[in-house]
Amino acid sequence: MKTVLYPASERGHFDFGWLNTYHTFSFGQYYEPSRMNFGALRVLNDDTVAPGEGFGTHPHRNMEIISIPLEGVIMHRDSMGYEEGIKPGEIQVMSAGTGITHSEFNGSSTNGLKFLQLWIIPERANVEPRYEQVHIEPLTPNEIKTVIGPQGAGTPLWINQQAWLSLARTSSNGVVPYAKQRSDSGVFVFVTDGSVDVAGDTASVSLSKRDGLGITNADVLAFTSNGDAQFIVIEVPLL
Numbered sequence: 001m002k003t004v005l006y007p008a009s010e011r012g013h014f015d016f017g018w019l020n021t022y023h024t025f026s027f028g029q030y031y032e033p034s035r036m037n038f039g040a041l042r043v044l045n046d047d048t049v050a051p052g053e054g055f056g057t058h059p060h061r062n063m064e065i066i067s068i069p070l071e072g073v074i075m076h077r078d079s080m081g082y083e084e085g086i087k088p089g090e091i092q093v094m095s096a097g098t099g100i101t102h103s104e105f106n107g108s109s110t111n112g113l114k115f116l117q118l119w120i121i122p123e124r125a126n127v128e129p130r131y132e133q134v135h136i137e138p139l140t141p142n143e144i145k146t147v148i149g150p151q152g153a154g155t156p157l158w159i160n161q162q163a164w165l166s167l168a169r170t171s172s173n174g175v176v177p178y179a180k181q182r183s184d185s186g187v188f189v190f191v192t193d194g195s196v197d198v199a200g201d202t203a204s205v206s207l208s209k210r211d212g213l214g215i216t217n218a219d220v221l222a223f224t225s226n227g228d229a230q231f232i233v234i235e236v237p238l239l
Helices: none
Strands: 002-006 012-015 019-023 041-049 054-060 064-071 074-078 083-086 090-095 100-106 113-120 130-135 143-150 157-159 164-170 175-179 185-193 196-200 203-207 212-216 220-224 229-237
Touching: 002 203, 041 185, 064 074, 074 090, 083 090, 083 130, 090 143, 090 157, 113 229, 130 157, 143 175, 164 175, 164 220, 185 196, 196 212, 203 212
Parallel strands: 143 157
Antiparallel strands: 002 212, 012 019, 019 041, 041 113, 054 100, 064 090, 064 113, 074 083, 074 100, 090 130, 143 164, 164 229, 175 220, 185 212, 185 229, 196 203, 196 220
């Protein structure tokens, strides 16, 4: 198993007052040549938005955008006519394709909003823009649930790429296995809460909250923890 560690402490960080943001990969004012992407995974931003604040209307093209609320409600509005609130337990997918504009605001005037946003490079450019969001039932201890995949994969949400996103939860003395969908893919693990040990072949890596790990040359992984932990597993083509 070959790995690249992306420690939480080494992420790009900016506090603009209204936005406190961490970037696992180069984004905006953060540029690090060794942290441009992991295969088709281009962006993984960890954002905290102040009450009543947000991102004004802005454009996107040719990117698969995934938003995962952790606390609070994202108020979304776009040029396709969607006006939606996305809260914890829900996931939003937006295919920018030929071009869209949208805005994202904190839906509360008193509480902060925390959410993750991922960008995945699509396998085809200039597709028709689309929007979708679903509710995902809470995970039980030692469960992994694949919630996003390619079109036709049978997952609750789909994107225009041979990529899969799974939510996972481990607890003490439990093991959560993950077998790759494609042998030529890479796997990126991002811990949202707690700490996780990732094992593949004979190697093992320990991750703490908000750490990331890029993994290649391992078809089967096993996740364990000493307590309750939650994390995301993203399988993407290695471009």
